[in-house]
Amino acid sequence: MSPSSITVNDQLVREIAFLARLDLSEAEIALFVDQFGDILDYFSILDEVDTNDVPPAYQAARTPSVLRPDEPETGFSVDDLLSNAPASEADSVVIPRVHFEQ
Amino acid sequence: MNYEPVIGLEIHAELLTQSKMFCSCAVVDSTTALPNRHICPVCTGQPGALPVINGRAVELSVRVGLALNCEIHPESIFARKNYFYPDLPKGYQISQYELPLATNGWIDIDTPEGLKRVRVRRVHIEEDTGKLSHVDGRSLIDYNRSGVPLLEIVTEPDLRTAAEAVAFAVKLRAILRYLGVNSGDMEKGVIRFESNVSVRPAGSDILNTRTEIKNLNSFRSLLSGTEYEIERQSKICDAGGTVDQETLGFNELTGKTYSQRGKENAHDYRYFPEPDLPPLVLDPGWIQAIRGSLPELPDTRRQRFTGMGLTAYDASVLTEERAVADYFDRAAEYGETKAVEPKSIANWLATDLFARLDDKSTIEACPVSPQMLVDLIALVADRTVNAPTARAVLDEMFVSGKAPGEIVREKGLSQVSDQAQIRERIETVLAANPDQVEKFLSGKESLSQWFFGQVMRAMGGKADPAVIRSTLDEMLKSLKK
Numbered sequence: 001m002s003p004s005s006i007t008v009n010d011q012l013v014r015e016i017a018f019l020a021r022l023d024l025s026e027a028e029i030a031l032f033v034d035q036f037g038d039i040l041d042y043f044s045i046l047d048e049v050d051t052n053d054v055p056p057a058y059q060a061a062r063t064p065s066v067l068r069p070d071e072p073e074t075g076f077s078v079d080d081l082l083s084n085a086p087a088s089e090a091d092s093v094v095i096p097r098v099h100f101e102q
Numbered sequence: 103m104n105y106e107p108v109i110g111l112e113i114h115a116e117l118l119t120q121s122k123m124f125c126s127c128a129v130v131d132s133t134t135a136l137p138n139r140h141i142c143p144v145c146t147g148q149p150g151a152l153p154v155i156n157g158r159a160v161e162l163s164v165r166v167g168l169a170l171n172c173e174i175h176p177e178s179i180f181a182r183k184n185y186f187y188p189d190l191p192k193g194y195q196i197s198q199y200e201l202p203l204a205t206n207g208w209i210d211i212d213t214p215e216g217l218k219r220v221r222v223r224r225v226h227i228e229e230d231t232g233k234l235s236h237v238d239g240r241s242l243i244d245y246n247r248s249g250v251p252l253l254e255i256v257t258e259p260d261l262r263t264a265a266e267a268v269a270f271a272v273k274l275r276a277i278l279r280y281l282g283v284n285s286g287d288m289e290k291g292v293i294r295f296e297s298n299v300s301v302r303p304a305g306s307d308i309l310n311t312r313t314e315i316k317n318l319n320s321f322r323s324l325l326s327g328t329e330y331e332i333e334r335q336s337k338i339c340d341a342g343g344t345v346d347q348e349t350l351g352f353n354e355l356t357g358k359t360y361s362q363r364g365k366e367n368a369h370d371y372r373y374f375p376e377p378d379l380p381p382l383v384l385d386p387g388w389i390q391a392i393r394g395s396l397p398e399l400p401d402t403r404r405q406r407f408t409g410m411g412l413t414a415y416d417a418s419v420l421t422e423e424r425a426v427a428d429y430f431d432r433a434a435e436y437g438e439t440k441a442v443e444p445k446s447i448a449n450w451l452a453t454d455l456f457a458r459l460d461d462k463s464t465i466e467a468c469p470v471s472p473q474m475l476v477d478l479i480a481l482v483a484d485r486t487v488n489a490p491t492a493r494a495v496l497d498e499m500f501v502s503g504k505a506p507g508e509i510v511r512e513k514g515l516s517q518v519s520d521q522a523q524i525r526e527r528i529e530t531v532l533a534a535n536p537d538q539v540e541k542f543l544s545g546k547e548s549l550s551q552w553f554f555g556q557v558m559r560a561m562g563g564k565a566d567p568a569v570i571r572s573t574l575d576e577m578l579k580s581l582k583k
Contacts, residue, residue, distance in 0.1 A: 089240070
């Protein structure tokens with residue numbers, strides 16, 4: 001989809017905010033509607049380049065793939081992990097319950 | 103109205119590697135390991151950590167692609183699948199989307215209508231998530247499983263009944279086990295199924311809205327979850343309603359599917375090429391080498407076994423597990439030197455040996471080697487022992503691990519085929535039971551079997567049944583005159 005075909009409105013900003021789990025105020029939504037529009041307009045400059053005969057590039061750098069041998073190594077300790085967690089219990093990170101209830 | 107189900111499967115299978123997909127943490131049994139012992143910056147999603155591809159995982163994935171008759175793409179790319187869930191520490195799963203490792207394969211399954219070809223749409227590499235457990239109002243996260251190599255296999259919607267879906271799943275699991283890429287241990291969650299189901303009026307070729315049933319972790323759940331969903335959708339259509347496209351869970355206790363998320367939360371994964379990994383470029387020579395290293399797969403093996411004189415049923419039973427088929431092959435090879443037929447080995451293996459195997463003594467750990475089993479069958483064939491004695495010897499072989507010939511010698515179990523000795527016993531039995539002889543002579547012919555049992559018992563079960571039978575018949579016949 002080319003940027004020009006996207007209409008930036010309140011609803012789009014709300015959807016993107018939801019996907020990013022951001023709670024935006026009405027004022028912020030209005031602000032981002034304008035900013036999203038500016039960003040898309042800026043990128044639409046790229047549309048001026050004719051890429052019809054250019055194969056898609058999935059990455060900017062064209063490095064060969066590097067495979068590693070399947071040999072286990074020690075990472076970091078459970079204490080290292082849990083020192084970064086807001087709460088812990090039974091060697092596990094603890095969070096408020098998440099579960100798809102029936 | 104009569105509806106035709108349209109079913110496609112997505113299968114997730116963990117790969118049997120030593121280390122994780124994008125880091126060197128050890129892969130362990132996540133159902134038993136202590137939580138969070140096999141973790142590092144990469145698999146716990148620490149900022150700045152970078153993934154490096156496990157070469158062995160790629161090799162195992164190529165094996166699967168080839169075994170499923172797929173086209174292997176010499177260049178595939180990894181993609182980020184973005185969503186928030188606490189078992190996914192990075193906020194995205196590294197997966198493959200636009201250019202997967204392998205596409206356009208197929209496998210054949212057995213159906214009541216005969217062989218059916220089911221197309222495999224794609225096979226791609228991704229990583230498993232962490233494990234959540236729920237206690238009261240909290241959820242606990244263990245990242246040991248986070249980043250374990252995972253293969254996703256997706257079929258075309260070619261399946262038409264829940265039973266076909268299970269037949270596909272069973273076949274796929276057998277192939278993965280033959281290839282040595284997955285243990286097939288479904289209780290440990292190393293293979294998980296998702297069933298995509300829609301229904302349409304029989305005879306129509308439209309594709310209606312489908313639902314996706316997640317996390318079917320056993321063949322039984324796959325069967326009953328799919329059946330329930332077919333029934334549920336058919337009822338909705340009969341009532342003139344429409345099926346909502348949604349993701350469903352399956353409750354094994356109630357046997358019902360339930361909605362997991364509403365439409366308003368429909369997934370938007372915002373896939374994009376993984377910037378931290380270059381395209382995966384495979385050397386065609388390597389792919390060829392992997393092709394050359396594939397083991398004989400269940401179908402080919404089954405055909406070979408029927409060619410050796412086995413029934414289709416026996417060939418199918420003996421090829422379900424690679425270890426069993428290997429055992430049979432070793433036994434059949436040795437059997438040639440002992441003039442023991444493959445058919446006879448198959449009978450003993452599929453009935454008497456299987457009956458004595460359990461969780462503790464699997465075929466791999468069986469104290470009775472293929473050679474020992476063949477030696478035992480040879481003792482029956484040359485009439486050293488009769489079949490019931492041979493079964494008792496087999497019991498003893500399981501206990502002591504001794505050779506059958508040795509057990510027969512030690513316990514004096516050799517079969518008595520000496521007719522004079524057998525005749526003498528028959529005379530004793532007949533003399534001791536004049537009433538029964540009288541009844542026999544007055545027409546109760548079935549008593550012949552009773553006399554047979556008495557004689558065999560008197561001889562400690564060791565007599566040659568054929569000799570008892572012929573001698574007894576002859577003697578009873580002469581009494582009638």
